[in-house]
Amino acid sequence: MTQKVLLHACCAVCSAYTIKFLQNEGYKPVVYFYNPNIYPQEEHQIRLNELIEYSKKENFKLIIEQYSPSDFENISIGLEQEPEKGKRCAKCFELRLNKTAQKAKELNIEHFTTTLTISPHKTSKQIFEAGKSAADKFNLKFLSYDFKKNDGFKLTQQIAHKNNMYKQTYCGCKYSIRLTNKPLA
Numbered sequence: 001m002t003q004k005v006l007l008h009a010c011c012a013v014c015s016a017y018t019i020k021f022l023q024n025e026g027y028k029p030v031v032y033f034y035n036p037n038i039y040p041q042e043e044h045q046i047r048l049n050e051l052i053e054y055s056k057k058e059n060f061k062l063i064i065e066q067y068s069p070s071d072f073e074n075i076s077i078g079l080e081q082e083p084e085k086g087k088r089c090a091k092c093f094e095l096r097l098n099k100t101a102q103k104a105k106e107l108n109i110e111h112f113t114t115t116l117t118i119s120p121h122k123t124s125k126q127i128f129e130a131g132k133s134a135a136d137k138f139n140l141k142f143l144s145y146d147f148k149k150n151d152g153f154k155l156t157q158q159i160a161h162k163n164n165m166y167k168q169t170y171c172g173c174k175y176s177i178r179l180t181n182k183p184l185a
């Protein structure tokens, strides 16, 4: 039987290659959307809608957590001025991966991981630390894949382009909103 993995997903673009990668490794990904960091709610809904569409196209199971921005607000107090890749991001990863581990435990899925490492704008070391700490808390296994390796970011962009996916222009929280139109994913 194929082993399940709970895949925390930040958006459809980052999920595209990640899902295929895990399938090629012999896993069956169950995708989990929990991103209270995304601001404003409309943006959260746009990213979620895109992932729902993709789940229908690719036929994978998607579990959606309710939008709860106060979860993120609570952990970012005092860290508002931190740059991207700083302490606020470490807390943001901890928040999302702790919740993912909790959900994996509930679902009796032994392995979990996240799409977050596919982005060249994030530090994989911070994500791995958050994932391993969450795994220890719940006695689970975190898969430390650095999805950006081997052209992962480029490949996910190609799948997104082919599927005409929405590409965000900032990471997610209100502090990461920049005056740019360049897609970040």
Ligand code: SF4
Residues within 6 Å of the ligand: 037, 038, 084, 085, 088, 089, 090, 092, 093, 171, 172, 173, 174, 175, 176
């Ligand atoms: S910049 Fe991105 S990773 Fe960092 S706190 Fe904001 S949403 Fe989270």
